[in-house]
Amino acid sequence: xxxxxTKTPFALNWETVLFLGLLLYPVFPIFESxxxxxxxxxxxxxxxxxxxxxxxxxxxxxxxxxxxxxxxGIAAFFACGSYVAGILTVGAYSFGLPxxxxxxxxxxxxxxxxxxxxxxxxxxxxxxxxxxxxxFGEVVKVTLKNLDGITAGSRGLSPxxxxxxxxxxxEDFRPYYYLTLGILIVVALGLRNLERSRLGxxxxxxxxxxxxxxxxxxxxxxxxxxxxxxxxxxxGLAGVLYATRLSSTADPGAxxxxxxxxxVCCLILGGLGNRTGVLLGVFLLVGFDNILTPILDGAxxxxxxxxxxxxxxxxxxxRLAVFGLALILMMRFRPEGMIPSTRVKHELHPDExxxxxxxxxxxxANTREVQQMKGESR
Amino acid sequence: MLFASSPSLLENFVQFTVLGLTYGCLFxxxxxxYTMVYGIVELINFAHxxxxxxxxxxxxxxxxxxxxxxxxxxxxxxxLAIGGAIxxxxxxxxxxxxxxxxxxxxxxxxxxxxxPKLAPLVSAIGVSFILMNAGxxxxxxxxxxFPDLLPNENLLxxxxxxxxxxGTFGVEHVRxxxxxLLVFGVTVPAMLGLTLFIKYSKLGKAMxxxxxxxxxAKLMGIDTDRIIGLTFAIGGALAGAAAxxxxxxxxxxxxxxxxxxxxxxxxxxxxxxxGRLPGAVLGGLIIGLVSAYGSAYIGxxxxxxxxxxxxxxxxxxxxxGLLGSxxxxxx
Numbered sequence: 001x002x003x004x005x006t007k008t009p010f011a012l013n014w015e016t017v018l019f020l021g022l023l024l025y026p027v028f029p030i031f032e033s034x035x036x037x038x039x040x041x042x043x044x045x046x047x048x049x050x051x052x053x054x055x056x057x058x059x060x061x062x063x064x065x066x067x068x069x070x071x072x073g074i075a076a077f078f079a080c081g082s083y084v085a086g087i088l089t090v091g092a093y094s095f096g097l098p099x100x101x102x103x104x105x106x107x108x109x110x111x112x113x114x115x116x117x118x119x120x121x122x123x124x125x126x127x128x129x130x131x132x133x134x135x136f137g138e139v140v141k142v143t144l145k146n147l148d149g150i151t152a153g154s155r156g157l158s159p160x161x162x163x164x165x166x167x168x169x170x171e172d173f174r175p176y177y178y179l180t181l182g183i184l185i186v187v188a189l190g191l192r193n194l195e196r197s198r199l200g201x202x203x204x205x206x207x208x209x210x211x212x213x214x215x216x217x218x219x220x221x222x223x224x225x226x227x228x229x230x231x232x233x234x235x236g237l238a239g240v241l242y243a244t245r246l247s248s249t250a251d252p253g254a255x256x257x258x259x260x261x262x263x264v265c266c267l268i269l270g271g272l273g274n275r276t277g278v279l280l281g282v283f284l285l286v287g288f289d290n291i292l293t294p295i296l297d298g299a300x301x302x303x304x305x306x307x308x309x310x311x312x313x314x315x316x317x318x319r320l321a322v323f324g325l326a327l328i329l330m331m332r333f334r335p336e337g338m339i340p341s342t343r344v345k346h347e348l349h350p351d352e353x354x355x356x357x358x359x360x361x362x363x364x365a366n367t368r369e370v371q372q373m374k375g376e377s378r
Numbered sequence: 379m380l381f382a383s384s385p386s387l388l389e390n391f392v393q394f395t396v397l398g399l400t401y402g403c404l405f406x407x408x409x410x411x412y413t414m415v416y417g418i419v420e421l422i423n424f425a426h427x428x429x430x431x432x433x434x435x436x437x438x439x440x441x442x443x444x445x446x447x448x449x450x451x452x453x454x455x456x457x458l459a460i461g462g463a464i465x466x467x468x469x470x471x472x473x474x475x476x477x478x479x480x481x482x483x484x485x486x487x488x489x490x491x492x493x494p495k496l497a498p499l500v501s502a503i504g505v506s507f508i509l510m511n512a513g514x515x516x517x518x519x520x521x522x523x524f525p526d527l528l529p530n531e532n533l534l535x536x537x538x539x540x541x542x543x544x545g546t547f548g549v550e551h552v553r554x555x556x557x558x559l560l561v562f563g564v565t566v567p568a569m570l571g572l573t574l575f576i577k578y579s580k581l582g583k584a585m586x587x588x589x590x591x592x593x594x595a596k597l598m599g600i601d602t603d604r605i606i607g608l609t610f611a612i613g614g615a616l617a618g619a620a621a622x623x624x625x626x627x628x629x630x631x632x633x634x635x636x637x638x639x640x641x642x643x644x645x646x647x648x649x650x651x652x653g654r655l656p657g658a659v660l661g662g663l664i665i666g667l668v669s670a671y672g673s674a675y676i677g678x679x680x681x682x683x684x685x686x687x688x689x690x691x692x693x694x695x696x697x698x699g700l701l702g703s704x705x706x707x708x709x
Binding site: 070120121124125126127128130131132134135136138139141142143145146257261264268312317318319320321323324325326327328331332335347348 | 420422486489490493494495496497498499500501503504505506507508510511512514515637641644645648677679680682683686687689690693694697
């Protein structure tokens with residue numbers, strides 16, 4: 001596999017192509033009225049949701065994909081960002097701060113919350129940590145629901161103003177499209193560099209063998225905490241964007257265990273530890289919920305007009321089973337996901353020795369070293 | 379009863395203790411299934427709560443076969459018919475849940491025995507989704523009411539003199555009905571039987587051996603796959619029994635009841651020390667009491683935060699649980 005040649009900084013790879021395509025899409029909005037016209041859902045309106053959830057999934061990917069800690073409560077940090085943004089911008093409070101400050105405050109406060117919950121719990125074993133995060137997610141949801149005075153209970157905080165005062169945010173899909181895509185690309189670039197940095201490689205070492213990593217002088221506690229805080233911060237960032245786009249924090253039910261597990265599904269389906277895979281996973285699952293299901297439901301409705309409210313005659317009724325089956329089949333037959341990270345694939349299939357597929361960059365050499373190595377071998 | 383008075387603090391406390399112990403027995407039955415499976419394959423079986431939920435629908439369907447779904451039919455039926463229906467519902471639910479749990483183990487978890495720990499855990503979440511979807515088709519998205527088969531007569535009134543028990547609290551405020559009796563009457567023998575089985579039978583000994591070290595157990599000639607299947611079967615049977623009791627005492631079943639009850643029960647298992655049977659029972663009783671007192675004195679809507687808060691605290695300060703051993707993890 002010519003891994004070295006394709007991973008040089010400015011070469012075209014799938015991720016770059018994908019992001020370039022997404023950047024150009026609003027210029028040629030060919031899908032706006034053709035395929036998706038049937039469901040009255042424009043693709044341009046759906047994609048910002050995909051971008052926001054991709055940021056959330058990237059955050060989760062830092063914790064699960066890079067560092068190997070199973071995190072089942074990412075929705076709590078998503079909620080934190082969303083509610084901090086709500087409190088800082090909504091008219092019911094006197095803050096009325098502008099969007100960029102809310103964006104930073106939401107991100108930072110979610111990261112701090114991550115530190116707060118991570119510090120005492122990160123020494124726990126993997127599955128216990130999963131439970132702590134799950135329990136913490138439930139605690140946050142219940143608290144948000146019950147603190148009526150602060151969070152407006154199940155009504156949610158609204159209306160959250162758009163990022164600027166211009167009317168264009170409501171009229172056109174493009175402002176939100178470019179805002180969310182822009183932030184997503186910045187996050188993706190940051191993560192790309194982070195993956196190759198000392199910290200990113202330390203995380204991978206920790207995931208592969210904590211004992212060995214510790215013996216080599218890495219501090220597992222600090223590294224895990226850094227991953228946890230970064231994941232929480234990205235989730236908070238996604239939360240701010242989510243609330244701003246909805247112009248409401250939605251009800252606390254939007255931040256429950258289902259949201260967390262939905263994000264885990266995206267990662268597993270797409271490919272743990274691989275940014276392109278994560279983007280694909282989010283696209284598929286959000287697409288399944290927001291685009292495919294309405295289309296199929298409409299078709300079934302046309303075919304059988306008298307379903308009599310029978311759930312199994314609607315596609316929505318099968319949602320849980322489809323998700324569940326997808327998870328089981330992926331775990332059984334392709335645990336590394338649809339677009340796997342080379343490294344994760346090797347970890348999950350230790351028996352298949354493929355010597356030429358090991359990527360020196362992932363192994364720890366940076367690109368300049370790789371070029372030097374290539375030069376020497378010539 | 380000469381006059382109606384408001385309950386005293388003591389009477390309230392006793393009533394909520396009875397309630398808490400009743401819930402606690404239910405949680406303990408479910409928690410035993412979690413703790414046995416975790417003890418033997420180190421898997422947090424997320425689908426266990428949903429298995430319990432399906433057991434509720436099975437027993438509801440069985441009771442339906444006896445034509446006892448309407449309140450009028452229940453009133454007309456004799457105690458023998460009702461008792462028979464409950465017994466068949468028990469047998470049906472227990473067999474269904476233990477069979478289904480074994481099938482799930484063979485189909486889903488067994489192929490992943492040597493996979494990284496994440497794989498069976500995520501598969502269990504997947505199984506949970508599928509079971510929940512099955513429950514959704516079976517019972518719809520609204521709660522289904524379970525027929526009120528057991529009499530609501532307060533058994534304490536039989537022992538009371540002048541409406542007072544022990545001269546301290548009035549029986550009008552402290553209720554202990556046939557439903558409470560049923561819960562204790564099923565749970566206590568089930569737990570005793572299980573403890574004796576694990577401790578003294580040959581299969582129980584094999585289960586303990588597999589839990590301690592699967593490889594060594596296999597080398598000693600134990601069919602580990604069969605023993606693990608048996609563990610799933612017993613855990614499922616307990617969940618099935620808990621489901622019938624839940625239907626009879628709480629009175630409604632719903633497709634998503636497995637999620638919350640399952641997590642509470644898992645908290646109970648962790649609280650007691652996961653992998654330890656007496657721990658699951660103790661943890662179940664504590665969680666039951668906490669949820670009853672929490673509903674009474676703080677507000678039911680905070681129960682979720684309260685119980686998961688306890689879970690987090692236990693895991694931070696004593697990850698081995700109350701009765702867990704302090705054995706170090708193998709490196």
